[in-house]
Amino acid sequence: MSLQATTQRGAPRWWEGDLVHDFIRSPLALVAAASTLLIVAAAMGAGLIAPYDSNDPASANVIDARLPPGSSGMTGNYYLLGTDPQGRDMLSAILFGTRMSLMVGASSVLLAALIGIVLGLVCGYFRGLLDAVIMRIADVQLSFPAILIALLIDGITRTVVDRATHDRLAIPVLVVAIAASFWVQYARTVRGLVLVERGKEYVLAAMVTGVSPLRIIASHIRPNVMGSVLVIATINLALAILTEATLSFVGVGVPPTQPSLGSLVRIGNEFLFSGDWWISIGPGAMLVALCLSVNLLADWLRDALNPRLSNG
Amino acid sequence: MADPVLSVRNLRIEIATRRGTLLAVDDASFEIAEGEVLGVVGESGAGKSITGGAIIGLLEPPLRHVGGEIRLAGRRIDDLAAEPMRLLRGRHIGAVFQDPLTSLNPLMTVGRQLMQTMSAHLDLSPREARTRAARLLAEVGLPAAQERLDSYPHELSGGMRQRVVLALAFCCEPQLIIADEPTTALDVSVQAQVIEVLRRMCRERGTAVMLITHDMGVIAEIADRIAVMYGGRIVEIGRAEAILHAPAHPYTRGLMACIPSMHRRYRDLPQIEGSMPRLDAIPSGCAFHPRCPSRLPRCDRERPVLAPAGATQSACWLTAACDQMQDIVAAAGHA
Amino acid sequence: MLDRGADILCIQGLTKRFAVRRPWVMQALSRQPRPMVHAVEDVSLAIGRGTTFALVGESGCGKSTIARCIAGILTPTAGTMTFMAADIMARTGGRDPRRRHLQMIFQDPYASLNPRWRVGRIIAEPIVTHRLISGRSRIEARIAELLTLVGLAPQDARKYPHQFSGGQRQRISIARALASEPDFLICDEPTSALDVSVQAQILNLMRRLQAKLGLSYLLISHNLAVVAHMADRVGVMYLGRLVEWGAAQDVLERPQHPYTRMLLDAVPDVGTRRERPQPFKGEVPSSINPPSGCAFHPRCPLAEARCARERPHPVAVGAGWVACHAVEKSVLS
Numbered sequence: 001m002s003l004q005a006t007t008q009r010g011a012p013r014w015w016e017g018d019l020v021h022d023f024i025r026s027p028l029a030l031v032a033a034a035s036t037l038l039i040v041a042a043a044m045g046a047g048l049i050a051p052y053d054s055n056d057p058a059s060a061n062v063i064d065a066r067l068p069p070g071s072s073g074m075t076g077n078y079y080l081l082g083t084d085p086q087g088r089d090m091l092s093a094i095l096f097g098t099r100m101s102l103m104v105g106a107s108s109v110l111l112a113a114l115i116g117i118v119l120g121l122v123c124g125y126f127r128g129l130l131d132a133v134i135m136r137i138a139d140v141q142l143s144f145p146a147i148l149i150a151l152l153i154d155g156i157t158r159t160v161v162d163r164a165t166h167d168r169l170a171i172p173v174l175v176v177a178i179a180a181s182f183w184v185q186y187a188r189t190v191r192g193l194v195l196v197e198r199g200k201e202y203v204l205a206a207m208v209t210g211v212s213p214l215r216i217i218a219s220h221i222r223p224n225v226m227g228s229v230l231v232i233a234t235i236n237l238a239l240a241i242l243t244e245a246t247l248s249f250v251g252v253g254v255p256p257t258q259p260s261l262g263s264l265v266r267i268g269n270e271f272l273f274s275g276d277w278w279i280s281i282g283p284g285a286m287l288v289a290l291c292l293s294v295n296l297l298a299d300w301l302r303d304a305l306n307p308r309l310s311n312g
Numbered sequence: 313m314a315d316p317v318l319s320v321r322n323l324r325i326e327i328a329t330r331r332g333t334l335l336a337v338d339d340a341s342f343e344i345a346e347g348e349v350l351g352v353v354g355e356s357g358a359g360k361s362i363t364g365g366a367i368i369g370l371l372e373p374p375l376r377h378v379g380g381e382i383r384l385a386g387r388r389i390d391d392l393a394a395e396p397m398r399l400l401r402g403r404h405i406g407a408v409f410q411d412p413l414t415s416l417n418p419l420m421t422v423g424r425q426l427m428q429t430m431s432a433h434l435d436l437s438p439r440e441a442r443t444r445a446a447r448l449l450a451e452v453g454l455p456a457a458q459e460r461l462d463s464y465p466h467e468l469s470g471g472m473r474q475r476v477v478l479a480l481a482f483c484c485e486p487q488l489i490i491a492d493e494p495t496t497a498l499d500v501s502v503q504a505q506v507i508e509v510l511r512r513m514c515r516e517r518g519t520a521v522m523l524i525t526h527d528m529g530v531i532a533e534i535a536d537r538i539a540v541m542y543g544g545r546i547v548e549i550g551r552a553e554a555i556l557h558a559p560a561h562p563y564t565r566g567l568m569a570c571i572p573s574m575h576r577r578y579r580d581l582p583q584i585e586g587s588m589p590r591l592d593a594i595p596s597g598c599a600f601h602p603r604c605p606s607r608l609p610r611c612d613r614e615r616p617v618l619a620p621a622g623a624t625q626s627a628c629w630l631t632a633a634c635d636q637m638q639d640i641v642a643a644a645g646h647a
Numbered sequence: 648m649l650d651r652g653a654d655i656l657c658i659q660g661l662t663k664r665f666a667v668r669r670p671w672v673m674q675a676l677s678r679q680p681r682p683m684v685h686a687v688e689d690v691s692l693a694i695g696r697g698t699t700f701a702l703v704g705e706s707g708c709g710k711s712t713i714a715r716c717i718a719g720i721l722t723p724t725a726g727t728m729t730f731m732a733a734d735i736m737a738r739t740g741g742r743d744p745r746r747r748h749l750q751m752i753f754q755d756p757y758a759s760l761n762p763r764w765r766v767g768r769i770i771a772e773p774i775v776t777h778r779l780i781s782g783r784s785r786i787e788a789r790i791a792e793l794l795t796l797v798g799l800a801p802q803d804a805r806k807y808p809h810q811f812s813g814g815q816r817q818r819i820s821i822a823r824a825l826a827s828e829p830d831f832l833i834c835d836e837p838t839s840a841l842d843v844s845v846q847a848q849i850l851n852l853m854r855r856l857q858a859k860l861g862l863s864y865l866l867i868s869h870n871l872a873v874v875a876h877m878a879d880r881v882g883v884m885y886l887g888r889l890v891e892w893g894a895a896q897d898v899l900e901r902p903q904h905p906y907t908r909m910l911l912d913a914v915p916d917v918g919t920r921r922e923r924p925q926p927f928k929g930e931v932p933s934s935i936n937p938p939s940g941c942a943f944h945p946r947c948p949l950a951e952a953r954c955a956r957e958r959p960h961p962v963a964v965g966a967g968w969v970a971c972h973a974v975e976k977s978v979l980s
Contacts, residue, residue: 021330201753202761202769205823208718209773210746223763355842356813469930499705500869502930504913526842529915570847572872574899574916580854581876583847587812 022304029304032296039290043098050092051080061087066271069278082278084267090282093264098286100260104171105241108178112240113233115179116186121217121225123187124194135191138184146181146243147250153177154252170255178243185232193225231305234298238291245287261287315386316343317487317520318367324379325362325371327591334591336362336375338544341618344488344537347518349511351535351552353525353567357588359544360524364490366390367522368407369397385487403433406481406519408510410493412473415480416465422449422476423461426483433484448479452509471502475509482513489514492524507533528571532556540564543589543599550624560621560631563600598628606630655831655863656694656717661726663687663712667935685934686712688887689726694880696830699857699864701874701895703910704884707931710867712887714833717865718751731830747777747827754836756816760808766819767804770794773827793822798852814845821852825860835867850877871914875899883907886934886942888958893967903969905947941972949973 023029042049052059064073069082069090081090123131141149157173158166166173197203198221206216241261247253248262249269256263261283268279325337337359344350352360365371367382369392382390384404392400401407409415417425426445430436436444442461449457452475465473474494481489491510495503511534514521525531531538531552538555540548540563548561559565566584586603589595595602601611608629621631665684674681687709694700702710715721717728719735728735731748750773753759760769767790773779780786791801797818808816817837824832837853838846850873856862868874874881874895881899882892883906891904902908928946932938938945944954953972961968962975969975 201755201759204715204718204720205751205753205759205820206772207720208746208749208751209776209827211772211776220761224761355844471930499931500871500910501705501913504915507915527915528843533915567844570844572847572850572870572876574872574875574911574914580851581847583851584844587814587845588842 023300026300026304028296029300032293032300035289036293036297039098039286039293040102043095043102046092046095046099050089050095052077052089052092059088059092063087066276066279068276069282081282082276084264084279085271090278093259094261094283094286097259097261097264097283098290100254100258101241101244101262101287101290104175104178104244104254104260105237107175108182108240108244109233109236111175111179112182112236113186113229116183117190117222117225117229119183120187120190121194121222124191125198125213125217125221131191134187138187141181142184144181146178146239147246149181150174150177150243150247151250151252153180154247167255167257170253171258174244174247174253177247178240181243182236182240185236186229189228189232190225193228194221197221197224227305231298231302234294234301238294238298241287241294242291261290316345317348317385318344318522319383319386320363320367320380321383322380323363323366323382324377325359325366326376326378328374328376329592331592335594336544336591337366338594339380340541340544340546341380342539342546342549344520344522346487346520347514348536349514349521349523349534351523351525351531351538352541353528353531353538354541355526355567355588357543357591358541360541361492363541364492364522364524367488368401368405368490399433402429402486403484404486404488406484406486406489408474408477408481408489408491408494410496412470412477412497413465415477416473418465421462421464422468425476426461426480429480430483444483445479448483449476451513452476452479453505454479469502470498471505474498474502474506478506478509478513482517482519485517487520489519489521490524491521493526494523495530496525496527503530510534528556528568540567543594544591545599545627546618547600547628548621548624548626549618550626554623558623560624560626560634561628562604562606562630564626566603566605608633653695654693655696655731656865657692657729658713658717659691659727659729661687661690661713661716661728662724663709663716663721664724682935685887685937687716687723688937690884690887690889691726692882692889692892694831694863694865696863697857697861698879699866699877700880700882701866701868701878702882702884703868703871703874705869705910705931707886707934708884709887709934710884711835714751714835714865714867718749718833719746744777747773747779748830749833750824750827750829750831751833751835752817752820752824752837754839756813756820756840759820760816762808764807765804766794766806766808766811769808769819770804770823770826773823777827779827789826793825796825796856797822798848812845813841814848817841817845817849818852821849821856825856829862831863831865833865833867836869837866838873839868839870846873853877871899871911872916883910886931886937888942888970889961890943890971891967891969893965897965897967903964903967903974904971905949905973906943941970 061073061075064075064077064079064083065085065087067073067079067083069080071082072078073083079089081094083089084093119134123134154173154177157169161169203216203220206220244253244260245262245265248260249266251266254260254263264283265280268276268283272280320343321341323337323340324335326333327336340363342350352363354360362375366377369389371377377390381388389397389400423442423445426448427438427441430441430444446457446461449460454460454472454475465476468476494510495506498506507530513519523531523535535552537550538552539546540555540561542563548555548559548564555564556568559568566582569582570584572581584603589599595612597612597615601607604611610629616627616629616632618625618627619632619635621628621635663686665686667682667684669681690713692700702713704710712721716723723736730745733745735745767787770790770793771786774786774789780789790804794801794803799815799818808819811819838849841849853864854877857864866874866877878895880893881895882889883898883904884890885906891898891902891907898907899911902911932945940956941954941959944950947954951972957972959970959972959975961970962978964974964978
């Protein structure tokens with residue numbers, strides 16, 4: 001008989017719960033959460049707080065190109081973090097770029113989670129041929145690196161549609177490409193959890209009552225497996241952002257008209273050794289900061305949820 | 313009279329939780345003599361497994377030993393450091409737990425586990441250890457003991473595994489065995505065999521046994537004395553026949569009455585209302601008083617201590633009063 | 648033997664075998680047929696309305712498997728099952744109207760309730776699934792009625808399972824099972840995970856409910872004392888076969904089959920304290936390769952050559968039935 005049962009009182013409110021209790025007492029979690037929140041807020045509010053609108057071609061003044069940070073250009077504008085080869089303000093570019101990276105990263109994680117959870121639930125509950133086929137596809141896919149899969153999908157799209165359409169579709173294709181390389185993790189984890197849950201007696205009780213399999217999956221099993229999904233999703237977010245950055249760096253990610261952190265790094269790459277370090281380092285530093293904060297938060301969340309998951 | 317093998321005095325064990333410290337074992341005292349089997353019974357949450365864990369020295373945080381002393385053959389063991397305790401365990405105290413599957417290392421053969429335990433505590437050559445291991449396996453009733461030395465735990469059935477666990481517990485000839493629910497996971501037929509082995513080996517070696525269980529039938533088979541725990545306290549202790557057939561404490565009486573038996577028929581089983589209190593809600597005074605059919609006014613204020621009550625010791629104001637009455641009546645009769 | 652009129656459940660020749668899970672490559676490479684677990688072999692029994700039939704036996708005897716076949720969780724390999732005069736062999740997925748008359752309560756009170764649902768929703772599920780009551784307030788009234796019936800408070804509907812003790816959770820399971828107004832309840836080790844004092848409360852509750860609502864029970868248990876207290880009729884199982892069955896008092900006080908006798912001898916009883924001679928030899932063999940003929944013959948003191956060859960057929964002994972060659976011989980003579 002666990003100590004839990006002998007000492008639990010009435011249901012605690014969520015803010016009294018163990019998770020929040022651990023959170024408040026962990027300085028690492030607080031710092032990581034604060035910095036993530038700060039970056040996300042700044043990025044999402046880029047339209048409001050950025051000094052210049054990066055997406056507006058008129059804001060790029062070629063005269064002011066490649067100015068170091070803290071300088072004023074010939075146009076009289078002040079550039080806190082310098083300018084890029086086209087004369088765009090780096091600070092604004094970084095803010096808009098972070099927003100783009102976050103949006104692509106988050107959407108691809110959501111899409112991967114959606115595909116993975118649905119497939120995991122279906123495979124775990126029904127087993128049989130469907131399960132075998134989908135899991136083998138998953139196994140095959142795992143042997144390819146994520147970048148390669150994304151490149152593959154992007155390459156196919158490029159050959160299939162013309163240039164203009166491709167530019168318009170570039171971002172959705174990118175999201176699908178990244179999601180396609182990450183869904184396997186969700187599917188496998190969820191499937192494993194479903195296999196455990198479906199043997200439990202509350203599921204059997206629902207079966208005996210005559211509840212339809214779809215309802216059992218949706219209302220009984222799904223809520224009990226979502227906890228682990230949350231952990232994977234947060235860890236994946238940083239990975240997705242990095243994947244997008246890598247793809248953009250290589251040149252197959254976002255179109256040039258809508259920069260993300262990766263493409264900014266790429267632009268500045270050529271000038272790195274001629275001394276214009278701020279064009280690459282600025283976006284690079286932001287990328288590191290973002291991924292680090294998200295990763296730390298995800299790590300803490302995984303450890304905090306772990307004992308509860310095993311007691312569960 | 314010889315020193316008791318195990319002597320526990322005023323044992324207190326706390327649990328540290330987020331909402332404060334709770335008392336898991338509250339002032340428990342008992343003794344076990346050489347060759348005696350003490351059955352510690354009680355329901356879930358009564359604190360019996362924690363008591364056993366404290367004696368073996370396997371209390372992990374958040375559990376903490378905060379009071380009282382434990383003596384093995386006169387020597388204090390509750391304040392030992394980790395290393396001396398480890399040497400004590402296995403050599404002088406043997407342990408048998410509920411799940412034989414997790415008590416044995418799945419990657420080591422049965423013989424090797426026995427030999428390893430013995431060479432850790434006794435000075436034996438490998439050949440001597442092997443011979444002793446085979447003899448032990450035969451003693452616990454494992455057929456083809458010599459060949460069984462090279463079997464892995466998963467190749468044996470549940471009952472055979474539990475016998476191996478018994479052999480492991482006895483292999484260094486300990487003075488005391490702590491058995492925590494040793495038969496709960498076994499079938500009835502196997503249970504009978506394992507109990508028989510345990511009883512025989514104890515009698516032959518004069519080992520003291522602390523048998524922790526909630527299964528009254530098993531206790532009835534093998535225990536010499538019984539201690540009944542409730543809410544972390546010992547509420548009654550005495551000889552087995554007395555506890556089973558003439559208990560004094562209202563909780564023990566309720567417990568014995570509500571066990572279905574093959575030989576008695578009722579329309580309704582007598583039952584105790586309510587349930588054991590949670591550790592953070594132990595009632596004041598006597599822990600059992602909210603559920604007690606014989607409650608007195610003082611029961612919710614003053615906590616009773618173990619006092620003679622007929623053939624047993626019982627922590628109850630009612631039985632203490634009855635016992636005093638009997639003394640008075642007896643004294644009046646002599647006068 | 649089987650009185651179809653008064654019987655609520657009747658199973659004939661029920662058999663369930665499981666294929667042992669092996670990688671299909673290994674199976675393809677090995678020449679032998681796929682090994683099977685013979686969980687239930689040719690079991691026939693009938694349960695009368697308003698009575699309690701108990702299936703007893705040790706682990707691996709197949710009693711839980713029978714329960715799950717009847718409940719529709721598993722599909723039998725062979726045999727027929729008739730419930731309320733309708734054939735229920737075919738497992739129809741989804742909202743089968745027959746399902747509401749047959750419910751089940753399980754052994755583990757900590758796994759039988761969805762930890763994420765409130766108690767009210769858990770109990771309401773059968774009502775909602777079979778659309779028995781409409782209107783939220785009427786459903787809530789019914790939930791309150793059910794909670795009171797099992798000895799809990801109507802306010803408990805708002806709480807979560809983890810706020811309750813094991814015994815209380817089992818009461819919630821019973822309330823859920825009663826929500827669809829069933830006629831028949833399968834109880835799979837309902838009190839094995841509970842403390843003795845809580846067990847007494849739950850058993851008393853079950854008896855009261857049976858008297859009040861006219862329920863029929865199939866009770867699965869390894870605890871013979873519980874069975875003695877609750878059952879009208881008892882069936883003893885060994886390695887998937889029914890070896891003896893009849894009125895509870897007859898089977899438990901005057902057992903005929905050697906296995907039943909040994910089982911009863913092995914039960915430790917609080918009332919008596921004795922050192923018994925070891926009644927049992929060996930342990931229950933695996934059901935993947937059950938012994939030929941009578942499954943009990945390797946451990947049976949009355950075994951003969953015939954027992955290893957032929958499986959015994961049940962013979963009537965008094966008001967009960969026994970499947971044993973030795974008993975058959977003594978009855979015929």
